[in-house]
Amino acid sequence: MTSVAVIGTGTVGSMALWRLAARGIPATGFDAYAPGHDRGAAGGETRIFRTAYKEGPAYVPLLREARTLWEELERSAGRRLLTPVGGVTVGPRDHPKVRAVLAAARACDLDVEVLTGQDARDRVPEHPLRDGEVMVVDHEAGYLRPEPSVGAAAAAAERAGARIARYTPVRQVRPDATGVTVVAEDGEHRFTHAVLAPGPWAAGLLPEPVAGLLTTKAITSTWFPRREESLFDPGRCPIAIRVGEPAYSCFPSVDGVGVKVNLHVPWQPVASPESLPRSVPVAYIAQVAEAVTATLPGLRPDPVRVATYCDAFTPDGHGLLGRQGRLVLAAAFSGHGFKLAPVFGDIVADLVETGATAREIDHLAPNRPLRRSP
Ligand SMILES: Cc1cc2nc3c(=O)[nH]c(=O)nc-3n(C[C@H](O)[C@H](O)[C@H](O)COP(=O)(O)OP(=O)(O)OC[C@H]3O[C@@H](n4cnc5c(N)ncnc54)[C@H](O)[C@@H]3O)c2cc1C
Structure with a gap:
């Protein structure tokens, strides 16, 4: 039976946990801090949501879906997260x-x-x-409110049955033929899959060669x-x-x-x-x-x-979202990932559940050609 570790319950990890739990997939989040903290990429009161996206039309369908999911999260949280x-x-x-x-x-x-x-x-x-x-x-x-949004996704995930190991840093993630071993502060844990969503800590946790390019x-x-x-x-x-x-x-x-x-x-x-x-x-x-x-x-x-x-x-300013064996990489959103986090979370759930997604995310493929920034 599928069991998923989500390493990092910040912006994208908390959304992934919510979307996995909403599909009934057993999932455990690990975070060095706790959802809603401001030490990583999600601090500072507000984030922009916009749809006329200068970073490329490939994002527009994802932004439309993200907006619908933000509304769903607002209903679940009983509060406004995106002020239009x-x-x-x-x-x-x-x-x-x-x-x-x-x-x-x-x-x-x-x-x-x-x-x-x-x-x-x-x-x-x-x-x-x-x-x-x-x-x-x-x-x-x-505009979105980042700290409450991450908190709302984590709470929705927990209500749907996910667990969150707070203040539990993960030291290593070791995939093998039958599963993934997560080596955390409190010991070793086995899962069938792991989602790596460590935000600005990505260079230390993602596999090479992509880690070295961040x-x-x-x-x-x-x-x-x-x-x-x-x-x-x-x-x-x-x-x-x-x-x-x-x-x-x-x-x-x-x-x-x-x-x-x-x-x-x-x-x-x-x-x-x-x-x-x-x-x-x-x-x-x-x-x-x-x-x-x-x-x-x-x-x-x-x-x-x-x-x-x-x-x-990343060197090209597009994030990393894709599956590599038993791992799903969801990181390096390059200064513009917040608004898209709910749809990225849902895509993570697709990638865990079926190994693929119907959403167009080739521009985010972790194995696309990337060169180290000069
Ligand atoms: C100042 C600023 C302004 C921005 N403005 C916008 C904007 O207006 N609109 C927009 O869409 N985007 C914006 N962005 C980008 C957006 O905020 C980020 O792309 C997004 O928050 C990244 O989410 P994340 O999940 O990758 O990282 P995070 O939210 O930082 O989550 C990573 C989580 O992983 C945990 N973690 C890391 N390593 C480990 C480990 N080994 N073990 C356990 N836990 C671990 C961390 O504690 C953290 O909770 C901005 C970013 C910044 C910094």
Whole structure:
């Protein structure tokens, strides 16, 4: 009889556990911490959900399914996880990323609008346009709450019969002809299959050669106070991605204290999540403050909160999702995996149950040709 170990009950692992348990497949999650912690890739209050996906039209059907599953998880949790405030991409009309958003929307017949001038100012006063800029509105976008989402998936999994071994780091996973031995802090355990979902710890747990191609990178978030309470309202203000110079993502003020801005700069590699620096260089703060001053007049340019998180990245920026023998690899979602986590979890369940999936995930195949980043 099938029995599955899920190593890592963070974003994707908790969703995988939920989807496995929902199908009646016996599953045990192991985590070095506990679901909903902020030491890995899922900390920092909010994540963007969007469907006009500049990373490629292959994601759009997955995003549609993810949205349905987010709604199912919300019903199960009895609370909102995805707030559908919409989303805007702001930048020069001919910027390649603006064009990529519009191309993805056209290819998949998505409901987007292009606003300019007074229309954009009236609709989204928080994100004024500069000369030559446009605002592409993705009506299906919104923001997710990461910590409660992971907690909700883990709780749904446990209600459906899954077990979670909290504060139980896994040292080694050894597949053989008849099953998989999981060597954990509390001893050895046998399963028929194992799902490896260790997030930014992936380089230490995934098999070679793919493990050696991964990089863990630090992403810093900064929160800025609003000048007026009416701006960046979390029930109305869309999430925003500004492309060009400066480039960042920006969220509504979900806690009323600050508006989160993630500057899009080359993210720095770190040896492991344990070595994430608590402080960032003052020059970095000056750079974000300059971007705020130049483009976000509704914010005061002195941050009230700064925090750094991390994710595992592949060289091509697409995650790893696929089966290798008795293992399912589900990792390295390269800075954009949160929104897709429920559908990734469901695909994990397909891969465990039948060895294949009807979903189109060739772009995520762990054995695709990947070259180490220079
Ligand atoms: C700052 C930041 C902003 C982001 N913004 C967005 C966004 O707006 N939209 C979006 O879609 N995505 C976004 N992402 C990316 C997204 O958050 C990640 O791709 C996603 O959370 C990765 O999930 P994961 O399950 O791979 O990792 P995690 O959620 O970190 O889960 C990994 C889990 O594995 C456990 N673990 C690891 N090793 C072991 C072990 N040996 N034994 C036991 N347990 C172990 C860890 O404790 C952890 O719980 C962002 C990422 C960051 C860092």
